[in-house]
Amino acid sequence: MISRQFALSAIIVSFIIGAVGVFLFISQRLERCAAPPFVDPNLLPNARFATPGDVAGLPEGWGRGAGGVEVRGPAVDGQGFDLDGDGRALQLIGIANYALTPPIGVQPGTAYCFTVAALTDSLLRSPTRARLVFEWYDDQGMLRERSVTPWQPVVLWTPERSPDAWTTIAGYARAPQTARILRVRIEPSSDDRIYLDMPRLQRGGHTLPPAQNADVSPPLTIAPWPEGYRAAVAFTFDWETAMGGLIHSRSVDDPLADEDPIQRGMRMRTGVETSMSIFARYNVRATYFATGYNFLMGNREQRRFMNDPVFTWASAANGWRSDRWTNRPWFADDPYGTVATDPAWYFGDQIDPLRAAGHEIQSHTFSHLYGGYADAATWRADIEAWNSVAAERGVGIARALAFPWSSSAGMSDTNWDVLEQAGIRAVTRLSDYGPYNLFPLDERGLVRDPHCRWLPGREGRIITCPDFYLTPARAKLAVAQIEQTVAAGGMIDIWSHTEEVTSAAQQAAWEDVVSYTVGRGDVWVAPFSEIAGWQIARMTLNITTLTEPTTSTDRGRSTAHRYQVQNTSPYHLAGMMIDLPPDTADVAINNDIVPREQWQHSGWLRIDLAAGQTVEVTLWPTRSSSR
Numbered sequence: 001m002i003s004r005q006f007a008l009s010a011i012i013v014s015f016i017i018g019a020v021g022v023f024l025f026i027s028q029r030l031e032r033c034a035a036p037p038f039v040d041p042n043l044l045p046n047a048r049f050a051t052p053g054d055v056a057g058l059p060e061g062w063g064r065g066a067g068g069v070e071v072r073g074p075a076v077d078g079q080g081f082d083l084d085g086d087g088r089a090l091q092l093i094g095i096a097n098y099a100l101t102p103p104i105g106v107q108p109g110t111a112y113c114f115t116v117a118a119l120t121d122s123l124l125r126s127p128t129r130a131r132l133v134f135e136w137y138d139d140q141g142m143l144r145e146r147s148v149t150p151w152q153p154v155v156l157w158t159p160e161r162s163p164d165a166w167t168t169i170a171g172y173a174r175a176p177q178t179a180r181i182l183r184v185r186i187e188p189s190s191d192d193r194i195y196l197d198m199p200r201l202q203r204g205g206h207t208l209p210p211a212q213n214a215d216v217s218p219p220l221t222i223a224p225w226p227e228g229y230r231a232a233v234a235f236t237f238d239w240e241t242a243m244g245g246l247i248h249s250r251s252v253d254d255p256l257a258d259e260d261p262i263q264r265g266m267r268m269r270t271g272v273e274t275s276m277s278i279f280a281r282y283n284v285r286a287t288y289f290a291t292g293y294n295f296l297m298g299n300r301e302q303r304r305f306m307n308d309p310v311f312t313w314a315s316a317a318n319g320w321r322s323d324r325w326t327n328r329p330w331f332a333d334d335p336y337g338t339v340a341t342d343p344a345w346y347f348g349d350q351i352d353p354l355r356a357a358g359h360e361i362q363s364h365t366f367s368h369l370y371g372g373y374a375d376a377a378t379w380r381a382d383i384e385a386w387n388s389v390a391a392e393r394g395v396g397i398a399r400a401l402a403f404p405w406s407s408s409a410g411m412s413d414t415n416w417d418v419l420e421q422a423g424i425r426a427v428t429r430l431s432d433y434g435p436y437n438l439f440p441l442d443e444r445g446l447v448r449d450p451h452c453r454w455l456p457g458r459e460g461r462i463i464t465c466p467d468f469y470l471t472p473a474r475a476k477l478a479v480a481q482i483e484q485t486v487a488a489g490g491m492i493d494i495w496s497h498t499e500e501v502t503s504a505a506q507q508a509a510w511e512d513v514v515s516y517t518v519g520r521g522d523v524w525v526a527p528f529s530e531i532a533g534w535q536i537a538r539m540t541l542n543i544t545t546l547t548e549p550t551t552s553t554d555r556g557r558s559t560a561h562r563y564q565v566q567n568t569s570p571y572h573l574a575g576m577m578i579d580l581p582p583d584t585a586d587v588a589i590n591n592d593i594v595p596r597e598q599w600q601h602s603g604w605l606r607i608d609l610a611a612g613q614t615v616e617v618t619l620w621p622t623r624s625s626s627r
């Protein structure tokens with residue numbers, strides 16, 4: 001017989017075990033940012049996108065960077081995807097775009113987590129990635145801090161293969177002391193279309209990827225440009241033979257589409273001579289973005305390139321002048337001549353003079369393809385073909401690329417992988433269309449924020465730089481753009497096609513802008529990839545504060561501040577300038593005292609930091625009261 005007391009204890013113990021089990025179950029759910037049974041701690045308003053907002057397609061309270069963020073699904077327009085059975089999900093398109101949650105009230109010091117299910121039905125059949133940015137606002141509605149998660153994979157759906165599950169994009173962060181309101185941004189790493197469903201925001205979530213503060217400034221301030229320059233300008237050209245956008249002309253994005261491609265090819269050739277003579281007068285080195293046929297001395301042997309492709313996407317429906325190229329090999333019009341017989345088709349004879357004058361040659365793609373329509377295999381073949389014909393003329397592999405027709409819109413994450421793997425480190429001529437436009441314009445038509453910036457999803461690996469299209473009618477505006485770039489301490493790529501430096505008016509416009517820029521004296525004018533490389537090196541500098549005592553040269557003064565500055569990039573940082581605090585009394589580099597006259601007047605310490613090099617910088621502040 002079991003005693004009553006024992007039975008009671010057993011009940012209590014099993015109750016406790018049960019309670020602990022329920023507690024553990026609930027806390028594990030909360031740590032994973034999932035809802036425990038019976039209660040829903042989701043703090044997000046309109047989390048099912050059920051209430052429409054004022055902007056068509058956008059749910060109430062939600063925000064976006066540009067068009068392309070809208071509710072889709074079986075219950076909305078009969079298209080798209082849905083995960084939880086309510087017939088709705090939020091579509092997100094565009095590498096410059098984002099979806100933004102409604103504002104949520106938060107308590108400082110409390111940890112919050114966000115999860116959202118994601119899937120892509122990428123037209124180019126590429127999986128993609130997304131990340132979360134926790135935006136913390138104070139009680140005045142000012143953005144005070146941003147916490148950013150790592151990039152996370154978004155699973156691919158295709159008509160042939162539906163994935164087992166959507167992927168979850170997740171993260172957690174602790175609310176800073178100033179935070180009263182939180183909004184979470186969901187950002188894509190490509191133009192592959194993403195569907196988002198079942199977003200939730202709640203307390204806890206410690207097992208999720210942590211979001212890190214994105215706005216931490218380094219312990220030393222490095223000037224944005226070398227040698228005290230206030231801004232950087234690259235003069236660049238899209239330079240293509242008749243093969244490029246001339247034979248393959250689009251009716252959109254090309255004001256000269258109806259002109260004879262051979263005449264245009266001849267102007268492209270002439271523009272090299274005319275632009276070079278302008279640059280020679282101002283001692284300027286420029287960048288010429290070339291297509292593959294630019295490197296050929298001819299093609300009598302009838303070489304086939306890139307496996308002689310047909311680009312079915314080059315259709316009238318996609319903006320070409322006809323459907324001619326949808327069934328005709330892309331290089332079919334090659335006259336199989338030489339520089340002498342068909343000078344509009346082959347520019348191989350212009351390569352050596354350009355390089356001898358100090359200019360650089362980078363990629364405008366081999367085939368003048370449309371970046372957002374070409375698939376990864378085509379991109380790979382294109383870059384390999386460009387590098388191989390460039391090598392025949394002694395030109396190194398492409399490090400920078402100008403998109404033909406500014407055709408970055410539609411680039412898949414896999415396309416970008418191919419560019420990165422091929423060694424492309426900087427890109428320009430990016431799409432200027434809303435969801436894809438990384439460099440929006442102001443009301444005057446100037447790039448509002450003229451700074452190079454990382455390609456989203458490739459931070460530290462590929463840099464994107466803003467450009468300004470120079471025509472005679474825009475010459476004054478170009479000067480305004482350069483003024484604004486100097487004011488912002490930024491960079492701008494001033495460009496046209498070489499065919500647009502042939503008329504007297506065009507040459508005068510270029511000469512005016514070059515002369516103005518060089519005449520200022522405070523602008524670093526250099527080839528595009530040099531400026532991009534300098535930026536990459538500066539933006540990936542590893543600066544750490546050293547705490548151990550110095551081994552030598554204590555100078556008998558107050559305690560020194562010691563820093564390690566490491567150039568982690570493959571680029572030389574010649575003329576790097578470190579801002580010195582006003583109370584600096586002495587400076588040492590690798591324990592060698594730097595003569596005061598080298599830094600005292602300007603307040604800047606100049607260092608040449610080679611690729612991969614590390615230096616130790618020691619700063620002694622002025623001795624205050626104590627000995």
Ligand SMILES: [Ca+2]
Pocket residue numbers: 082083084085086087088089197198
């Ligand atoms: Ca849904």
Ligand SMILES: [Zn+2]
Pocket residue numbers: 238239240244245364368404405
């Ligand atoms: Zn072009």
